[in-house]
Amino acid sequence: MSEFDAIVVGAGPAGASAASRMASSGLNVLLVERGDPPGSKNVSGGILWGQELSKLYPDWEKSAPLERFISNKVTGFLTDDSYIGIDFRTKKFEKEKTGYSVLRTKLDGWLAKKAKDAGSTVITGITVDGLAWNDKRVVGIKQGNDIITSDLVVLAEGANPRIAIGEGLRPPIGDHDVAIGIKQVVKLSEQVINERFNLRNGAGMAAEFSLGFLKNGVKAGGFLYTNKDTISAGVVIDIAGLRKDNSTYSFNIMDQFVSHPYIAPYLEGGQLQEYSAHLVCEGGIDYVPKLYGNGYMITGDSAGLSFSNGMVIQGMNYAIASGIAAADTAIRCKNSGSYDLDQIAYYDNLMKDSQAIKDMKNFRGISKVTWxxxxxxxxxxxxxxxxxxxxxxxxxxxxxxxxxxxxxxxxxxxxxxxxxxxxxxxxxxx
Ligand SMILES: Cc1cc2nc3c(=O)[nH]c(=O)nc-3n(C[C@H](O)[C@H](O)[C@H](O)COP(=O)(O)OP(=O)(O)OC[C@H]3O[C@@H](n4cnc5c(N)ncnc54)[C@H](O)[C@@H]3O)c2cc1C
Structure with missing residues (x-):
């Protein structure tokens, strides 16, 4: 008999959502996160688009640590000398909120607490080393010399899925499968942000730019998102282009973006609070592996579930949706008393019907355009x-x-x- 019904590796949006859903249905769940506290290892732009969290927590818009709702979306281009942008503001965004800026150090802590409150056992500061197998079936996780057993393992380890790759559950990462994301969080007062961006009453702005000032075939996008009293500024860089140019480093691109004559004034006088880097999934549907197997399911960024068209990045909403789908599959297995492969395949059926997989199929090859x-x-x-x-x-x-x-x-x-x-x-x- 297994020690847990399910073990979840990683307490990002995918893992914490999966754990919470399973635990609130009475499953005995272990959620293991290497960061202590949860979120300390994570980076997102980040705008949380959509209403996925309402499926877990109907009152999430009141209780989650949301920074600002997105009332205006800017998309544009920067050259050495110019800023060319479309600034889209509409009352529709004010009435029906479609996205919120978030800071992962706060959001992930909240999500992990929710998973714990629902009854999951949450362990932080522990890195899972690998999976335990028995007769070609995953039967738990390995950490050092210890094995903890479970009927199912949900892999939610993010964009650098070392366990899934190491255990042969998905192919290794290629240059076109991911991009490099770098981000700064800059502190300013709420009033200064409101004045600089012409915002009020909790409204926020999300901007993405193509960085047309880069040379030698190096390509990157820049983003600027307003939080309550900080600004998230960052770049997402094409690895293949960067590799070809020996004279540009990723941090140079970040420096050029934040010191651009039409970006720097937004950040002027601010205090740097965070500087972080992370992979961003860019491979599209062709990068999505088989999502399940004997004893396991792969969710969120570990499964490459992410969408980017240069004007918007979405991954957190897909991660939450896949975590919920994995949880619903585990609940179904538990209720039926069967963890056979055809029962776990239910996860794949749910995902085939999901917005994430539909979007990714529909936009197959979009990275050829975005880069x-x-x-x-x-x-x-x-x-x-x-x-x-x-x-x-x-x-x-x-x-x-x-x-x-x-x-x-x-x-x-x-x-x-x-x-x-x-x-x-x-x-x-x-
Ligand atoms: C610069 C940047 C900007 C982005 N902007 C946006 C945006 O604006 N909107 C949006 O929706 N998405 C955005 N994304 C994408 C989004 O962040 C991801 O899609 C999302 O975080 C995926 O969630 P996840 O739960 O699958 O993985 P993650 O959030 O990466 O969580 C994985 C967790 O697993 C833990 N972990 C990993 N390995 C182990 C292990 N072996 N043992 C224990 N724990 C482990 C990690 O510490 C982490 O907490 C952005 C990403 C980047 C890098």
Missing amino acids: SPMVHEFIPKFAESVLNGMFYETGEPKKHLMEIALGSLKETGYDRKKLIIEGFRLMRKM
Whole structure:
């Protein structure tokens, strides 16, 4: 007989959600987290999009440590000299809240406490080394010389899934499967943030930029999110591009972003509170492994469940959804008294129907667009040139937009054939 019905490895959004759901249905659950306290090892932008947590905690919007609701979404491009952005504000975002800025040190602590309050045993500061097997079936976890047994193991170890890879449950990580994320948290007063970003009544802003000022084929996106009295500023960097250029380091890109002439004023006078780095899953549906096997399920980032199109990153909501689906499968197994493979396969059925897998299938190959020279080189230069052509008063006779655009196109030096192919791909995949 196993010591636990289920052991969950990792108390991020996926693991803590799975543990809470199982424990509140009466399962005997162990949740193991290497960070002490939970969240201390974690990095997210982070905007928690969607309402996944309402499936676990109907009052979550009142009780969770949410920073600000997102009332305006900025998306744009930065070049050496310019900021080109669309700042979308709508009353709809104020009425029906669709995303909240969060800080993982606070959110993960809250999620782990919820899992504990639901009845899970939560151990922190312990890194699980591997899985225990018996006759090709996972029967628990290994830590040092100890084995703890369970009927099911839920792997929720995040974007660097060393156990899943080490145990041969998923392929190793390639350069195109993940990006490097770097983030700063900068402290300013709530009033200063409200004034700088034109916000009030708990409203917040989420901005993403393509960093068109990078050279030598290095590509990265930058983000700026407002919290209550801090700002999260960070970059997400394409590893393949970075590898090709020996002169740029990831921290250089971060420095360039936060010191850009139109980003630095937002952070001016702030005090650096956190500086962290983490992998971001970017591989899309082709990076998602088989989600289950004899005695185990893989959830969240460990399973590569993440979506990014350069204008938004979503992973926390998918992680929570997959944690809930894994928990519902475990509850079903427990109730039926069977942990056979066909029972565990229920998790796969639930996930096939989930927003995460549907989005990822629907946007297969999106990273070819998000990391394309078109998005990172052509569009920023072209847009800057067109806007200069339209708004820079020279005293010369004015030109029609078409004439300006054709001149700008020529100025970028971008190959027209390539432009048509990449432009078509962008329209189709974005
Ligand atoms: C820079 C950046 C910006 C992002 N922005 C956003 C955003 O704005 N919105 C969004 O939705 N998503 C965003 N994401 C993605 C999001 O953070 C992830 O998709 C999400 O955290 C995945 O949750 P998870 O529970 O699967 O994994 P994680 O949150 O990574 O949690 C995994 C947990 O497992 C623990 N762990 C790992 N190995 C072991 C072990 N062997 N033993 C014990 N514990 C272990 C870790 O310490 C960690 O607590 C961003 C990511 C980054 C890096």
